[in-house]
Amino acid sequence: MANTLDQYTLGNGMVILGERMDHVQSAAFTFLLPCGAALLPEGACGAGEVIADWIFRGAGKRNSRQISDALDALGLHRDSGVSAAHLSLSGALEAGNLHKALDLYADILLEPSLKEEQFAFSQQLAIQELLGLDDDPRQKIGMLVCEQFYPHPWGRPSMGKREELVALTPDRTRQIIRDRFSIGGTIFSVAGRYDFETICRQMESRFGSAKTGSETMIQNGPRGKKYVHENHEGAQVHIGLMTETISITSEDYYNAMAAVSVLSGSMSSRLFTEVREKRGLCYAVGARYHSLRDMAGIRCYAGTTPDKAQETLDVIVAEFNRLHEGILEEEMDRAKVGLKSTLIMQSESTISRAGGIAGDYYLLGRVRPMEEIRHRLKETTVKTVVDFLRRHRFVEYTVATIGPTEVRWS
């Protein structure tokens, strides 16, 4: 029943990954280009969002309209996103149209028109999206807390900063694309129904001779403040909290995942029980593991009315602080079966798997077979998790709030 993994590397270093899935009719793909928010030059925060829009506005022999029509004619569901490390472009469609879609993406990545008159629209949209974030504090708080938590530039907001977006010019942005669109450093993945040999031939012929740029070297800067607050006369105080933990490359990765699951994997987990079920403080509360390649954190969100904000934060921090004191066997069993179910259910989705294998390859330099993950989860016990938590105590927390009142935090 397990899906089959494929891998091939083009002459210029571009990595082609595949996960074949029986019983599906669709295929999904992801390109991870090594030009995420952290890797962009200083003063160009948000350029990734502009680029992700601009490159679709005409490429190869097609103008903006023709590119869009051609993609739509294939029934392609497309998405793009900017993380700290990557600009990611992904799509999903009926498997029979995959090769036509990849040809169009080759045009978009290798021969974007980058017309000056189209640039203004891409820039304007990025600025507007950023302004729109002020009307969505629940989403904004996640970016705000990440920016403070990670050492600069790893927490740079992918949606950008207004003054830097305004200052971007077509020339500067073209230069960024020339410097940072390293095809040789790109990871491509496909999942679902496909023929790997055909894919490799196509990728070789379209991308094989494209350039390999040099890897962008990053000097880690300082971390931000331990507490920031943004005033917003809304109905709730939105709380973001982050604390450091080990990254996915660590031997302790599965212990960390299990710990986060005990804390916030589902409705019987500690945060939901203590904050919502027992005290009725929030509707939304939860924590997730958030990993870059070399560092990671646990990021927590809660939204609550102003008079309950302090208690909410205090209860959350108390739950983090006492986690190392011990975990019940039943809690551990629930955490493990939850992680195992997630894993198997994701293996039914072409979109999840295309993203998953590309992410694995970037973070670990290889794709973990499902059997390995199952085995490592099985080996994870109350003892290994508690030992891990004692070796890696949560000591410092970065907190951000958006709302009508501040909380006490130092």
Next chain:
Amino acid sequence: MEFQRHQLSNGLSVIGEVNPSAQSAAVGFFVRTGARDETAEISGVSHFLEHMLFKGTDKLSAMEVNEAFDSTGAKFNAFTSEENTVYYAAVLPEYLDRVTDLWTQLMRPALRDDDFNMEKNVILEEIAMYKDLPQFDVMDRCRSLHFDKHPCAHSVLGSEESIAALTAEQMREYFQHRYAPNNLTLACCGNFDFDRFCRMAQEKCGSWTPFEVGRELSYFGGSKSKRHETKANLVREHICLVSAGVAAQDRRRYAASLLGLILGDSTGSRFFWALVDTALAETAEMQYESMDGVGAFYSYLRCSRDNAAPVMDIVDGIFDDVTQHGVTQAELDAARNKVLSSVTIKSEQPMGRLVDLGFNWVYLNEYRSVADDVAAIKAVTAEEVNRLLDEFKPGQYTLFSLGPEDQK
């Protein structure tokens, strides 16, 4: 895939779509009840009741319910709309019995006073949360404005006042009527044994007492009112439009979905080229929503305050043009391809199939396979879409917008 059905003598419908090659299964109860079935005194009770089901039964506490679900690794939740309350779980096949058993128990909840009072705080927090999400707020209020005196105008969450005033006794009475077995559908998709599933349904739900359950099913084309409000903390202009559409039971619903995409999909639509491509608005989307006996097209637009007037002029121009000249074959083909690939991708996971399976049964009392839907989408013609436009003019809309205050 094989469809099977069974009805218990008390009226509970049990349906299943068996797919032995799936690695998981999805199970859910579809209750035909929601905000439209409430009176003003109990506004918000359907959604509050949905929360209360997780608070347990005479034998299970809330904590035990959460632990029981989590011990199976199920991905479970529930949602309430104007006319449906759906409880669902995606689960590995070996845990399906346990999760189904649990849902059947929860469908006969204790509705304890203590739990009710504690959960009231959570509901009030949820109402506060949506107030900070203008995108949801504006859609919710525009729907109310559009449906006016029609029951579909009722708010799913209720108001702070209605929730504060609601009593556990009122909720228990509502439950007695609306959660009668003849108003429920138990559905399952994926890798499972239907006969075994039915035996469990019979054993666990066979003794439930049926009750006569009604619903007002009049059609309403909308108030076409226009209203604008300001809010101190807002930065952008949030605009929602609602216009009349066909009901879920109407065969023209496929044409209506395609029309929604032609006009307002997030890429390649008329809204996209006129508003988003030109950066006049960062979001401009439209979709068709079918409901029990009614239907509507919803548009959501977000832009700067200065652009609000030009954006609305363009939207009116798009609606006029499409009503006069109709859609093109190329537009229809592109929209059709998008829908067909969505259907394919969604149906590859049991959880993706469950909702369609359940709603087709609730609305149509009919099984529709993926192939049936694909055939129906392929059969839609441009003439059919254009006839729809003659009858349901998108330019005759209700408008509600929410924007920043004057800066003077």
